Amino acid sequence: MSKRTYITGLTLSVLMSTAGMSFADTIKIGVNQPLTGPFAASGTYIVDGAKLAVEEINAGGGVLGDQLELVIEDNKSNPTEAAAVAEKLIESDKVPVMMGAWGVQPDARRHAQADAIRRADAGGDIIIVQDHQTG
8 A cells, every 4th residue: 555545545534534523614634743853754754645635635625525724733753842732733723633643752652642632622522643553
């Protein structure tokens, strides 16, 4: 399976799972990736794949008539920064779906991001998509 097919399929599965949520004219997808630091190259590939998928989906009419919008943030390959980015995407940007964050140690990432989500998502619906083959 190509990386592009994987990202497109991943994006579509997430979007279909959010179909019952209430959206305006655009559906925001938070992208929490390492764009600087030691994992920047891999994070850039994921962001590029997500951009291609969104471009194709939007060109085809979007999802249930709504266009997709990526909100891309750099976690700097750092667990603390990944948690801060997750919190920003949820609280400030109000994304219902978030891709990431890979590029930091899996256990550190899970704990830091989970804490940010617990603080930010008081009773709301947030969907997190793991976008890399880490635990």
